[in-house]
Amino acid sequence: MRVDVVSIFPGYLDALDLSLVGKARRDGVLDLRVHDLRDWTTDRHRTVDDTPFGGGAGMVMRPDVWGRALDDVLGEGGSGRTVLVLPTPSGERLTQRSVEDLATADRLVIACGRYEGIDARVADHYAGAEAPEVREISLGDYVLNGGEVAALVVVEAVARLLPGVVGNPESLVEESHGTGSKGGLLEYPVYTKPAEWAGRPVPDVLLSGHHGKVARWRRDQALERTVRRRPDLIEALEPAELDRGDRAV
Numbered sequence: 001m002r003v004d005v006v007s008i009f010p011g012y013l014d015a016l017d018l019s020l021v022g023k024a025r026r027d028g029v030l031d032l033r034v035h036d037l038r039d040w041t042t043d044r045h046r047t048v049d050d051t052p053f054g055g056g057a058g059m060v061m062r063p064d065v066w067g068r069a070l071d072d073v074l075g076e077g078g079s080g081r082t083v084l085v086l087p088t089p090s091g092e093r094l095t096q097r098s099v100e101d102l103a104t105a106d107r108l109v110i111a112c113g114r115y116e117g118i119d120a121r122v123a124d125h126y127a128g129a130e131a132p133e134v135r136e137i138s139l140g141d142y143v144l145n146g147g148e149v150a151a152l153v154v155v156e157a158v159a160r161l162l163p164g165v166v167g168n169p170e171s172l173v174e175e176s177h178g179t180g181s182k183g184g185l186l187e188y189p190v191y192t193k194p195a196e197w198a199g200r201p202v203p204d205v206l207l208s209g210h211h212g213k214v215a216r217w218r219r220d221q222a223l224e225r226t227v228r229r230r231p232d233l234i235e236a237l238e239p240a241e242l243d244r245g246d247r248a249v
């Protein structure tokens, strides 16, 4: 997959050299390119923003600079499905389901806004074109200083779904928010050695070697955790996602 990130702080994306995403890049699974939006400015001060029409606090990013940048970056790609991702607190919420969808694209272009955001005509302009697909995406109901952290989140969440990035694909199956047959439950608690630490023993069932009992205990823990911490996820469960051993929740 090819991913391009455009930002006025390209250094923010340096973390994508590390860990599994860094390895995916070195292995050629992920072709990630980071661009400095200011390379598309035309004035001496390399201006990317201006005051908002209609008044109000803060600055708005100029559509002409973004338009030149995105036309060039989008134009570099080959054929296939391209998604233009615009991180913004007013976007649709990023979920594991939307991450799975983004992971099926051939190409992502992530445009990181700063200040009060990007002039709204930029999203409208590209959404009105035949390609790319445009997705305005929010990490959650809080405000960050810009889209760079969201770009890090999208790239990491998408990259780990690409074939060969996570060593053991089984570990993708039982995770919190999985959208597979396990349903959207939070993950059960996990333990490792030593079997007792700070006066706290590991639950006996995990040492029993009884796979059926371990599976039932984990499922109950996942259900209990989800009921307590994220009742909204329980509401959203399909009846088919519950199994016969699940107690009434």
Ligand code: ADE
Pocket (backbone or CB within 6 Å): 087, 088, 089, 137, 138, 139, 140, 141, 142, 143, 144, 145, 146, 147, 150
């Ligand atoms: N930019 C600023 N706040 C954001 C958020 N919550 N999600 C995505 N992008 C953002």
